[in-house]
Amino acid sequence: MAEHFDLPANGSFSFVGRTALITGGGRGVGEAIAREIHAGGGKVAVSDVDLAVAQQVADSLDPGGASAIALPLDVREKADFLAARDRIVADWGKVDIVVNNAGFAKRTPTQDITPEEFDAIVQINMRSVFLSCQIFSEHMREQGYGRIVNITSLAGQNGGTVASPHYAASKAGAIMLTKYFARYLAGSGVTVNAIAPGPIDTAKARLSAEQIARVEGEVPAGRFMAVSEIAAAAALLASDRGGFFVGATLDMNGGLYLR
Numbered sequence: 001m002a003e004h005f006d007l008p009a010n011g012s013f014s015f016v017g018r019t020a021l022i023t024g025g026g027r028g029v030g031e032a033i034a035r036e037i038h039a040g041g042g043k044v045a046v047s048d049v050d051l052a053v054a055q056q057v058a059d060s061l062d063p064g065g066a067s068a069i070a071l072p073l074d075v076r077e078k079a080d081f082l083a084a085r086d087r088i089v090a091d092w093g094k095v096d097i098v099v100n101n102a103g104f105a106k107r108t109p110t111q112d113i114t115p116e117e118f119d120a121i122v123q124i125n126m127r128s129v130f131l132s133c134q135i136f137s138e139h140m141r142e143q144g145y146g147r148i149v150n151i152t153s154l155a156g157q158n159g160g161t162v163a164s165p166h167y168a169a170s171k172a173g174a175i176m177l178t179k180y181f182a183r184y185l186a187g188s189g190v191t192v193n194a195i196a197p198g199p200i201d202t203a204k205a206r207l208s209a210e211q212i213a214r215v216e217g218e219v220p221a222g223r224f225m226a227v228s229e230i231a232a233a234a235a236l237l238a239s240d241r242g243g244f245f246v247g248a249t250l251d252m253n254g255g256l257y258l259r
């Protein structure tokens with residue numbers, strides 16, 4: 001088995017003067033991205049459907065709440081996005097960066113997927129990206145600056161390693177929405193880009209030892225991605241210096257899918 005490693009947030013990119021909203025920021029990838037942007041000097045609103053975990057992350061970054069706050073945000077709810085925007089603008093004056101990270105994978109055999117389950121997965125993984133881009137693209141266009149980063153999946157590019165069809169289709173839709181909004185906003189100072197990860201360390205908790213070994217065997221790099229690695233890529237896309245990425249999807253899959 002490949003050696004496990006992870007790296008602390010190191011603030012390689014400067015976010016001084018910038019404000020960021022991260023969805024699903026209470027743990028995993030979202031938490032790592034929140035830590036990376038905060039380490040670069042940014043103010044971060046850590047949001048999650050589970051406010052308690054978001055609060056823990058925000059408190060660990062800044063117990064005083066000056067540079068990190070926790071917000072309740074269920075990405076299925078347009079009203080929650082609007083409330084988050086209004087709260088960040090009230091506290092910090094503007095929203096510069098939005099990372100649409102919250103997502104939900106359910107592995108169900110194809111013939112067992114009900115119409116209701118299909119819709120639920122699409123709501124969390126794809127409609128959420130539309131709602132967020134719809135709301136924040138307007139805010140960012142008006143202020144002439146913005147960075148939107150959508151966490152999609154290898155499953156949305158080639159079906160992935162262990163994904164079910166509704167998850168794969170929802171992530172493919174999120175990649176297309178990234179391109180749509182990127183082109184609509186190009187030239188306005190606002191960029192929209194995506195990252196398409198293969199297996200990440202966070203998935204191990206949901207897999208059996210056999211499944212973990214099988215995935216490690218399939219990935220040419222021989223391991224899962226560390227959350228610090230995707231956080232670094234998200235920081236690049238979210239930074240001032242990421243301004244020439246327009247509608248890109250960064251492949252981070254350890255060699256599973258080369259194009």
Ligand SMILES: NC(=O)c1ccc[n+]([C@@H]2O[C@H](COP(=O)([O-])OP(=O)(O)OC[C@H]3O[C@@H](n4cnc5c(N)ncnc54)[C@H](O)[C@@H]3O)[C@@H](O)[C@H]2O)c1
Pocket residue numbers: 023024025026027028029030047048049050053073074075076101102103104105124151152153154196197198199200201202203
């Ligand atoms: N883990 C992987 O191997 C992998 C691979 C490819 C893509 N991804 C994607 O990366 C992103 C992060 O994955 P992770 O492994 O850190 O996930 P995770 O399950 O560890 O964390 C997800 C977070 O999102 C929150 N969340 C769930 N539903 C929500 C909702 N409706 N509204 C707001 N927040 C909600 C959860 O409370 C949790 O804090 C997801 O979009 C996922 O689909 C993950």
